[in-house]
Each structure stands twice: as structure tokens, then as C-alpha cells.
Amino acid sequence: MTTPPSTVPLWARFEHRLRSDVWYENPPQDASLAVTFTAPSGTRHVVDAFWDGGAMWAVRFCPGETGEWTYATDCSDASNGSLHAVKGTFRCTPAAGTSRFEAHGPVRASDDRRHLAHADGTPFFWLADTAWNGPLLSTDAEWDHYLHIRAAQRFTAVQWVATHWRASPGGDRNGATAFDGVERIHISPSFFRRLDGKVDAVNRAGLVAAPVMLWENSEDSAFPDSNPGHTLPEDQAILLGRYMLARWGANAVVWILMGDWRYQPHNAERWRRIGRGIFAGRPHGPVATHVRSRVFLADEFRDEEWLDVVGYQTGHSDEESFLHWIHSGDIARDWEKGRARVIMNLEPNYEDHISRHSANRFDAYAVRRACYWSLLNAPTAGVTYGAHGVWGWDDGTRPPVDHPHTGIPRHWRDALHLPGGAQMAHLADLFTSIEWWRLRPAPGLLAAQPGEASARRHISASMTRAGDLAVVYSPGGAAVHLRAAA
Incomplete structure (x- = not known):
């Protein structure tokens, strides 16, 4: 077992790696390992761990709340104490970094x-x-x-x-x-x-x-x-x-x-x-x-x-x-x-x-x-x-x-x-x-539709429900004729 991180920023990846004391011939087929993560709000999230070769298993999780999290493992082979009923905690800190995610x-x-x-x-x-x-x-x-x-x-x-x-x-x-x-x-x-x-x-x-x-x-x-x-x-x-x-x-x-x-x-x-x-x-x-x-x-x-x-x-x-x-x-x-x-x-x-x-x-x-x-x-x-x-x-x-x-x-x-x-x-x-x-699609905006004569000339139109924004696409820049009420 490796030491998991004690803190993880919001939306970052928590990873915990565990070493199995039991050898399985085909681990993903012979055993399964689920981990329940409990959020500070009490919400529970169950994710699967995965076999990573040899005796190693790993669980990865993206926390969506700041505060103290707990987790506990549940192995299908309850006799495997190295994988079953492993518990821990970590603190999720505010989001760090400026990238999109x-x-x-x-x-x-x-x-x-x-x-x-x-x-x-x-x-x-x-x-x-x-x-x-x-x-x-x-x-x-x-x-x-x-x-x-x-x-x-x-x-x-x-x-x-x-x-x-x-x-x-x-x-x-x-x-x-x-x-x-x-x-x-x-x-x-x-x-x-x-x-x-x-x-x-x-x-x-x-x-x-x-x-x-x-x-x-x-x-x-x-x-x-x-x-x-x-x-x-x-x-x-x-x-x-x-x-x-x-x-x-x-x-x-x-x-x-x-x-x-x-x-x-x-x-x-x-x-x-x-x-x-x-x-x-x-x-x-x-x-x-x-x-x-x-x-x-x-x-x-x-x-x-x-x-x-x-x-x-x-x-x-x-x-x-x-x-x-x-x-x-x-x-x-x-x-x-x-x-x-x-x-x-x-x-x-x-x-x-x-x-x-x-x-x-x-x-x-x-x-x-x-x-x-x-x-x-x-x-x-x-x-x-x-x-x-x-x-x-x-x-x-x-x-x-x-x-x-x-x-x-x-x-x-x-x-x-x-x-x-x-x-x-x-x-x-x-x-x-x-x-x-x-x-949202708004074909009714158009007073004329060249696409009725040729699919290649179809003009597409969309508008917001509020009517405050519209986008019209005309292939090749052909003239667009809108209804007067629009």
C-alpha cells in the first residue's frame, strides 16, 4: 500500500494505490474492488478501483466538494485484508490553478x-x-x-x-x-x-x-x-x-x-x-x-x-x-x-x-x-x-x-x-x-428558403426563445430574406 495524499484541490484527482496480498490469475475477472467516498455533505459516491498489473490496484476519484472526505473499500474477496475494508480520509481544498478544468x-x-x-x-x-x-x-x-x-x-x-x-x-x-x-x-x-x-x-x-x-x-x-x-x-x-x-x-x-x-x-x-x-x-x-x-x-x-x-x-x-x-x-x-x-x-x-x-x-x-x-x-x-x-x-x-x-x-x-x-x-x-x-432552431425566421430547390443552398437559422439573439448561416454568402415580423 502506498500513502495516499492528505489534501487534494477541488476537481483534481485523488489516487490511492493498494498492493494485494492475494494473487489472482486474472484479477479483473477474479475480484472486484469498489470504494465508497463520502462527501462533507454526506453524499456518497461509489467508484471502482482497477487492477494496474502484478499485485497493484488503484482507485482514482475527482472530489466535487471542499472539506473532509472519507473513503472505505469493499473487495469481492472479503478475506483479502489488503484490499477489503481499507479506510481513510483526505481534505479537499479550494480549486487551484487557472486552466479550464x-x-x-x-x-x-x-x-x-x-x-x-x-x-x-x-x-x-x-x-x-x-x-x-x-x-x-x-x-x-x-x-x-x-x-x-x-x-x-x-x-x-x-x-x-x-x-x-x-x-x-x-x-x-x-x-x-x-x-x-x-x-x-x-x-x-x-x-x-x-x-x-x-x-x-x-x-x-x-x-x-x-x-x-x-x-x-x-x-x-x-x-x-x-x-x-x-x-x-x-x-x-x-x-x-x-x-x-x-x-x-x-x-x-x-x-x-x-x-x-x-x-x-x-x-x-x-x-x-x-x-x-x-x-x-x-x-x-x-x-x-x-x-x-x-x-x-x-x-x-x-x-x-x-x-x-x-x-x-x-x-x-x-x-x-x-x-x-x-x-x-x-x-x-x-x-x-x-x-x-x-x-x-x-x-x-x-x-x-x-x-x-x-x-x-x-x-x-x-x-x-x-x-x-x-x-x-x-x-x-x-x-x-x-x-x-x-x-x-x-x-x-x-x-x-x-x-x-x-x-x-x-x-x-x-x-x-x-x-x-x-x-x-x-x-x-x-x-x-x-x-x-x-x-434553438428557428426556420420560421426566413421569408425564403433556397434549400427547397437545392439541399446545397439551404439557409439555417436559430434564435433564442427571448428573441434577442439570432444566428443565420447562408452557404456561399447568398442573400438572406427574413420575415418582416422577425
């Missing part, structure tokens, strides 16, 4: 559940970049360079994949995978220990880490068995997900439960059970979905308490029906139905990626258009950008792994400076200069 805390769903906010209520504008393979394949120096550039471009989050998957079936840059096996997996602590540093670096740069826990889509994949969301049985998917939650739950994180889920009505219940199994009864950051293109999960997850963000994908096509779906499809029609949730496009078309229909590469204009449409088709919360070359952490010599028809990308270092990515700073400047979280 030190000053305002991690992110959560806002009180109205329409956008994200920091723990102290400060609205958080989601402008994510897509670096699916970044933490897996980068060196520490490369990752720091990447984060420096994206932070300067006003990005606030990074989406990435937390295990081996179809575009990195061999695992990380060292050839290590997150786990071995299928029916009874062996989790690799060293694999996740390496990613600890990448997650911490994301937060130090002032960005939210958004890991995909269980990539699912294996359609047309040469490596279908590399995708844990497709391969693992439910109990093992839950075990793996809870391990990640225990490991990074004290960081500023938004969890993407499934990656590229190929939605079918018959398999929705499987993902509902997995979501409950990972998150129910445990404190956690916001949880999001990530599905195949043109799917809006308004009904299937309506009553799931653990879900905060309905993430959707508009995909990589410039065909008219795909463009129409972004601004006038299910999202625009149905966002008010059911329980309020944060709604965001987590995968518009990637810049420099080949369109699946025209075979043209998406340019900066196409990227901006998709992003602005996505910000105004539902209550404004944020949007994700992607650059071909960055998402696969590519070297520019061949198409991304298992994605042969997307085109040979630029080297990731060059793709970081594609014009659309740099221009996201202007998008961020615009929205963060106004009270963007009050905006």
Missing part, C-alpha cells in the same frame, strides 16, 4: 440537458477534433505537438479510440493490444498505463478527452475481430468498459460508448444493457453515442438515464440526400421529442476525404457548411471536425488501414494545417462571443 471543473450535461457545462455551470462549447488513432500510434512528443496545434486552433475536445480496432488492428505503436481473448478476456494494464499519459496530456492542453470505448462497425472490414464492440460478449464488453471508467473517470472525459454502431432495431437492447452495465450506479462524465451515418437514436435510448449526448454522424457523401439529412432530416424534425438530451454531429465529412458518391475530396467549404448546418439543426451544443490524415495518424504514403477507398491522405503533420481545420477557430470565435447555449 482547474478553474471550472470537468464537464457534465447542463441543467437543461441541451448542452455541456463545467461542474461550476460555465457553458462548455464542444469543438472536437477527430484523432481516432492519435493516442495509439503517436509518441509523447508527437501527441504534445498535435495538442499544441489544436488548442491554438480553438478546439476543445479530442475524439479517439481507446483499444485496438479496425484501423489499428495491431494495437498501439508498440504492437500491444488492450486485451487478449474473447469469452474471458485478459486486460493489459501496460497498454492502458501508456494511454494514461495521453489522456492527462489532453486535459493539460485544456481539451476534453473523448475515448471510444467499444468500436463496433465491422462491415466490409478486413479485421472484423479487432473491434471489441462487435466481438466481445456483453459481460466482457461491460468488464472492459468499467475498467476504462475506473481508470480515467477522474479526468475531464466525455465517454463515447460505441464507435460507428451499425444500428439495427434488434441490437439496440444489447447496447442499452452494456450502457447500464458500465455506467449505472457509478459517477461518470457525459456519455455519448456514435453511430453510422443518418441515424438519430431519439426513441431507442429515450429512457436510459446514463445517456447524456445523442451523437450522430452525417458521414462522407456529397450526394443531395445526405446533405438534406444534415439540415432537414431526422435531427431537425425530431430534436424536441422525448427527454431533453445534448445533440451533436460527432462525424461530419472529413476534410480532404474522398466522397463515397462523387469521388471528389471534401474541401474547406464543404467542411464549414456541414459544421454550421450541424450547429443550427438542433439546440446549439457543438460539433466535431475531422481531417483525413489526422484521424488515422497517417504517414501520407497509402490509404488508412482498412479504409482503402477514402483516398491517400496527407501526412498527419501536414493535415493538421488544412484550411478548414484552421478556420474552425473562426467558428469558435463566433459562437463563444455570444450566448450560444440559448439558441
Whole structure:
């Protein structure tokens, strides 16, 4: 057992490491360790500890109240006195530091559940970049360079994949995978220990880490068995997900439960059970979905308490029906139905990626258009950008792994400076200069809608309920005609 800290600043990470006197052949399968943290107010928070290799276990926790905290462990093996009924205290001091998360805390769903906010209520504008393979394949120096550039471009989050998957079936840059096996997996602590540093670096740069826990889509994949969301049985998917939650739950994180889920009505219940199994009864950051293109999960997850963000994908096509779906499809029609949730496009078309229909590469204009449409088709919360070359952490010599028809990308270092990515700073400047979280779609503002003749010319409009602020986006700068009453 190591000596835990006696004081921890508000919203910082408390970590306590314990050494087990009992040897387990497969610790995450053979034993579980829960820790109950009791706040000064009396509120209790139960978090899982995680096995960190050998005889070591660790618990991480982010306190949300100042004052004296107590904690007590509960091991499934009550005879293991080194892990069971271990008690302690620590004092949570006022917030220290000036960084985004030190000053305002991690992110959560806002009180109205329409956008994200920091723990102290400060609205958080989601402008994510897509670096699916970044933490897996980068060196520490490369990752720091990447984060420096994206932070300067006003990005606030990074989406990435937390295990081996179809575009990195061999695992990380060292050839290590997150786990071995299928029916009874062996989790690799060293694999996740390496990613600890990448997650911490994301937060130090002032960005939210958004890991995909269980990539699912294996359609047309040469490596279908590399995708844990497709391969693992439910109990093992839950075990793996809870391990990640225990490991990074004290960081500023938004969890993407499934990656590229190929939605079918018959398999929705499987993902509902997995979501409950990972998150129910445990404190956690916001949880999001990530599905195949043109799917809006308004009904299937309506009553799931653990879900905060309905993430959707508009995909990589410039065909008219795909463009129409972004601004006038299910999202625009149905966002008010059911329980309020944060709604965001987590995968518009990637810049420099080949369109699946025209075979043209998406340019900066196409990227901006998709992003602005996505910000105004539902209550404004944020949007994700992607650059071909960055998402696969590519070297520019061949198409991304298992994605042969997307085109040979630029080297990731060059793709970081594609014009659309740099221009996201202007998008961020615009929205963060106004009270963007009050905006709601307001198509009635427009006296004329060019989008009725062509989806490419659609003008989007949003306005506050009070009518004191409006944002109108016109692709290409076409004239906007508003109703006289507006």
C-alpha cells in the first residue's frame, strides 16, 4: 500500500494505490474492488478501483466538494485484508490553478440537458477534433505537438479510440493490444498505463478527452475481430468498459460508448444493457453515442438515464440526400421529442476525404457548411471536425488501414494545417462571443428558403426563445430574406 495524499484541490484527482496480498490469475475477472467516498455533505459516491498489473490496484476519484472526505473499500474477496475494508480520509481544498478544468471543473450535461457545462455551470462549447488513432500510434512528443496545434486552433475536445480496432488492428505503436481473448478476456494494464499519459496530456492542453470505448462497425472490414464492440460478449464488453471508467473517470472525459454502431432495431437492447452495465450506479462524465451515418437514436435510448449526448454522424457523401439529412432530416424534425438530451454531429465529412458518391475530396467549404448546418439543426451544443490524415495518424504514403477507398491522405503533420481545420477557430470565435447555449432552431425566421430547390443552398437559422439573439448561416454568402415580423 502506498500513502495516499492528505489534501487534494477541488476537481483534481485523488489516487490511492493498494498492493494485494492475494494473487489472482486474472484479477479483473477474479475480484472486484469498489470504494465508497463520502462527501462533507454526506453524499456518497461509489467508484471502482482497477487492477494496474502484478499485485497493484488503484482507485482514482475527482472530489466535487471542499472539506473532509472519507473513503472505505469493499473487495469481492472479503478475506483479502489488503484490499477489503481499507479506510481513510483526505481534505479537499479550494480549486487551484487557472486552466479550464482547474478553474471550472470537468464537464457534465447542463441543467437543461441541451448542452455541456463545467461542474461550476460555465457553458462548455464542444469543438472536437477527430484523432481516432492519435493516442495509439503517436509518441509523447508527437501527441504534445498535435495538442499544441489544436488548442491554438480553438478546439476543445479530442475524439479517439481507446483499444485496438479496425484501423489499428495491431494495437498501439508498440504492437500491444488492450486485451487478449474473447469469452474471458485478459486486460493489459501496460497498454492502458501508456494511454494514461495521453489522456492527462489532453486535459493539460485544456481539451476534453473523448475515448471510444467499444468500436463496433465491422462491415466490409478486413479485421472484423479487432473491434471489441462487435466481438466481445456483453459481460466482457461491460468488464472492459468499467475498467476504462475506473481508470480515467477522474479526468475531464466525455465517454463515447460505441464507435460507428451499425444500428439495427434488434441490437439496440444489447447496447442499452452494456450502457447500464458500465455506467449505472457509478459517477461518470457525459456519455455519448456514435453511430453510422443518418441515424438519430431519439426513441431507442429515450429512457436510459446514463445517456447524456445523442451523437450522430452525417458521414462522407456529397450526394443531395445526405446533405438534406444534415439540415432537414431526422435531427431537425425530431430534436424536441422525448427527454431533453445534448445533440451533436460527432462525424461530419472529413476534410480532404474522398466522397463515397462523387469521388471528389471534401474541401474547406464543404467542411464549414456541414459544421454550421450541424450547429443550427438542433439546440446549439457543438460539433466535431475531422481531417483525413489526422484521424488515422497517417504517414501520407497509402490509404488508412482498412479504409482503402477514402483516398491517400496527407501526412498527419501536414493535415493538421488544412484550411478548414484552421478556420474552425473562426467558428469558435463566433459562437463563444455570444450566448450560444440559448439558441434553438428557428426556420420560421426566413421569408425564403433556397434549400427547397437545392439541399446545397439551404439557409439555417436559430434564435433564442427571448428573441434577442439570432444566428443565420447562408452557404456561399447568398442573400438572406427574413420575415418582416422577425
